Amino acid sequence: MDTSFIFDALATLTRWLSPYYNEIAMTIVATVLVIYGDILNKKVKHILSPYHFIIRTSVFVLICAFGYGALVIFTTPHVKLTLMMIPSMYRGLCIVSLFLMLGYLAEHRRYI
16 A cells, blocks of 8 residues: 555645644644633632732733733743654644644533
8 A cells, every 4th residue: 555645645734834833833822721711710710819809800900911921922932842843744633633632622611
């Protein structure tokens, strides 16, 4: 059986995705935050519950506006580097599989 067709398809998929590694990494980080951000918000809410309304609201806005933004900005390069560690032959397939897994996790947590 000639497997060159499979290798060509995997290489083509990787070539199609290669100009978008930065965007892909940022999308992965943002999707994970969407799926699991409510857990972090519940923890912050629990920690801040004894404080005054103004303090709770201010800290929550700071965390949502700047904390999540900083998390996305600072973790995106690490996710990209992790993606680049995957051998190029399988990188495209791994990215597609990762997004399918994130979709499954979103479905499992009832976000879809």
